[in-house]
Amino acid sequence: MASTASIAALSSFSSLSLGRSLPLKPRVLQSSTLVPLFGSSKLFSLSHPIRAGNDKDIDTSFFDNFDPNADVPFDPPTPPEGYVPPPSFDELPPETEEDITTAYEEIYGPAYSGVSVLGNDVYVMDAHLKKSSGGFLGRRKKEKPNDGFEERVVQVRRVTKVVKGGKKLSFRAIVVVGDKNGQVGIGVGKAKEVVDAIAKSATNARRNIVTVPMTKYSTFPHRSDGDYGAAKVMLRPASPGTGVIAGGAVRIVLEMAGVANALGKQLRSKNALNNARATVVAIQKMRQFRDVARERGIPMEELWK
Template sequence: MATASASATLPSLSSLSLHTTTPRLFLSKPTKFFFSKPTRLHLFHPFSSHPTTTLIAKSSDIDTSFFENFNPNDENDTVFNPPEAPEGFVPPKSFDEGPMETEEEIAIAYEELYGPAYSGVSYLGNDIYVMDSKVRKTTGFGSRVKKEKVKDGFEERVVQVRRVTKVVKGGKQLHFRAIVVVGDKQGQVGVGVGKAKEVVTAVQKSAVNARRNIVSVPMTKYLTFPHRSEGDYGAAKVMLRPASPGTGVIAGGAVRIVLEMAGVENALGKQIGSKNALNNARATVVAVQKMRQFSDVARERGIPMEELWK
């Protein structure tokens, strides 16, 4: 049974090409060392159902050679003979032997890599006291400089800045939330919100968000609303009423800011429900979007404006 199992496993081993070679050191007088007893080699077959395969290796198949008369302390046996240099080979100069770079060459190389140094001299014709915009973007230098406001005709008004906290696994993260209303006071207004770790950054983000949500406010020649309207957003509800000339904007909170930035000079506003500034500002925008001019309604119905009140 043992011979049968060994003969069955040999083809599978031959299919895996398990041919190993033993490196040999050829000396003047090699000596062979033989094991006194047969050695069992345990081979692990990765594709076989049996975990191990046992083969018996004969002592005549194992050959081990080693240095017999080698002495590492002997200078004659440890002589190093480097290869000869090829023809025409010129050895390189040492680092300290070559000519030293001048200060001008060093300054030019530095200016090419990092920009002009603040020494008062530029070898490439760059401005010494004005940092290049490319250097700012790549190095991040001057990133905290106050950014110029966008000149697009819109004015900004901050409604509210609150500190908000987000609870995460590692603790609490503190941020600032800013509500900004932008408008040109000619019928265009928008409400935006933004969050950041700094107040200035939060205001800038909310201003950008407000410019993306611009709506048009219909007004008469007396700078008031054409008719009544109501709007709600969440739990906040806002009522808007037109007013006679000279009344002014009688409203409070975020409603007043939205109407002033839109250019409304005579109107009545009332907050009903929630006092949340963001929801009231958005409810005002919803109420404004429901308003329509009388001329537009008459044009859609195909009748003159005089017949709207009949």
């Protein structure tokens, strides 16, 4: 019993030393080397070093006549009959601009140039809802339209609506959008979240775009006053280099419209929404000199006579 246990222990020790996992079972070993048994003073003889695996299963006959330092000639296979090699890259005919546009659209999709070679809708991304990564409970948000308008938040307030069950809280946002090239709009939106309220107000502002008449010096053609509710706004043209001298919502509206030199004043109420709308009313009262000359049927030079 002691001899069998010792052989099993030697087998497990040899398998661990060689990094191989083999089942522990006693093996019949021939004696030629003296090895002391564990827990005993007797010597046990081995005919060869203990090996856990069988090296006879590995075929190494391929490397018997192989010289790693020898020069091996390159002998490619013979091409089949009738094989025609493809033309070189330099020999191909030049691609047309339409071919390049088609290949680009197949890989990256339609561009925002307004032209689609494959007949796709170039503005399809503006109408689709994209799921936000990491949003609260997988909230879905709408991508901002790429129409060239910039957005500026004028005011965000928490408002309440009294209903039968109590008060209903929500947020109201005032946003001014403009391309800083004579186009500006004001919008209002309400929602339970601030982000949703800003998005709704920006959409509403894009539906109320007005054109601002300006001279070559980026100022107003003449004076104008606007009233909306209890608010009254006064707008005056200014010389080049003056800048926009105004405050509150009036300044934001003029900057988003692209006015570089102007004077603005809030005369009555300080309500941001009414002052912004009063500014738009004053802008809509303005007319260009060429429009007045066209209505009168006279050349522009006679307007100053």
